[in-house]
Amino acid sequence: MPGIPAGPLGRPEMSEIAKALAERLQRGVSLEVWSREESGIVSSERDVNDHAADVLALIRQLKTLHPALTFTAYDLDKHASRAEEAGITLSPTVVFRSGGRAVQMAGLFYGPLFPPTLDVMGFLSMQTTPLAPETREAMRALTVPIEIEAFLTPFDPFSPHLVPLLAAFAVEGKQIKLRLIEASQFPVLAGQRLITEVPLLVINGLRFPGYWDEVSLSKQIQNVAAGSDEKVIRDRVLVAEYVSEAEAKRLAEAEAAAAAGGAGGQATASGLIIPGRE
Numbered sequence: 051m052p053g054i055p056a057g058p059l060g061r062p063e064m065s066e067i068a069k070a071l072a073e074r075l076q077r078g079v080s081l082e083v084w085s086r087e088e089s090g091i092v093s094s095e096r097d098v099n100d101h102a103a104d105v106l107a108l109i110r111q112l113k114t115l116h117p118a119l120t121f122t123a124y125d126l127d128k129h130a131s132r133a134e135e136a137g138i139t140l141s142p143t144v145v146f147r148s149g150g151r152a153v154q155m156a157g158l159f160y161g162p163l164f165p166p167t168l169d170v171m172g173f174l175s176m177q178t179t180p181l182a183p184e185t186r187e188a189m190r191a192l193t194v195p196i197e198i199e200a201f202l203t204p205f206d207p208f209s210p211h212l213v214p215l216l217a218a219f220a221v222e223g224k225q226i227k228l229r230l231i232e233a234s235q236f237p238v239l240a241g242q243r244l245i246t247e248v249p250l251l252v253i254n255g256l257r258f259p260g261y262w263d264e265v266s267l268s269k270q271i272q273n274v275a276a277g278s279d280e281k282v283i284r285d286r287v288l289v290a291e292y293v294s295e296a297e298a299k300r301l302a303e304a305e306a307a308a309a310a311g312g313a314g315g316q317a318t319a320s321g322l323i324i325p326g327r328e
Contacts, residue, residue: 055114057107058160067168068115074172075118077148081109084133085142086126097140097238100295101158105142108158118175137229140236148174151221157232159213161204166213179218185268189223194275196226199252201233201245205298206290208261209249215264216251219271226271237294247289260287 059067085102106123113121126133126141136145140156151174159167173179179186200216202209213230220228233240233248251258253274258281262270270282293301 055107055110057111058104059108059111064111064115067112070168071112071116071119071171074168075116075175077175077177078118078120079146079148079171079175081113081119081121082124082145082147083109083121083142084124084126084129084138084145095238097236099141101235102142104158105144109144119171137227140231140239146170146174149177150224151177152227153217153220154229155232156229157235159204159230159232162210163202163204163213163232166210166217169214170217173214173217173221177221179221181218181222181264185219185264186222188268188272189219189226192223192225192271192275194225195254196223196271196275197254198226198228198271200228200230201240201243201248201250201252202230203232203234203248203290203292205234205293206248208288208290212249212261215262215267219267223271225275234293234295234298237296240292240294245292248292249289260284260289 083106085106086099088099088102109121113119124133126138133139136154138145138154142158143154143156146153146155148171153170153174155167155170181189198216198220200212202212204210216228216230220226231239233245233250247259249259249261251262253271256274256279258270262284266282266284273280273282
């Protein structure tokens, strides 16, 4: 595979991803990366722009893996009016577009959140999803705009399963505008939005914590679309405690230190992998 651009993916990973994309992509998918240069000035009101370079490098690599993919980079400050029109405020944000549908992803989706990203591209490209016929019909029948923000992390067991489900809803419903936020990378935003548990969905301004199955989420979206704030009753509301990426790194280091001490200096892997760090 000649001409691999520098980035986080090695040849083995790129080969596997290329196979997955070959199975899932039919029509073109545009990949837009919105980011801003880090000013070096630390602000308590805005998150540090840690992963913009990582996201740019990752998307450049992905673009080379299938001819249906195109890539464009935008500067959030230089293209501020266009970003405002699209509702893009976080750096970095990737916008996947195809067939008149779009899904926004803010932050670097890595670890358990990366494989569902391929599902997002596949659903957009094929313009079809595995949702049940009645769910597809309900989403296509929506007549009012539905804005969904999903706050997710790679450190809880529920978020990775929500990504393809939410993307499927956005593909089937032209009224649905979806933004997926890797919340561990935006602790300032998480604090401003009072996020203590993940996953968290915000649908037209109404907060709904926890994991959702297809039937329950369809009913909840229909309730919101009808102007009702009634919450669909679920058997269990599955959530995990929110942790920032920095907190997850500290937990991983503490776990590794404890394991090293208990194993005579032999450290064990924690499973909490932070991109760009050993």
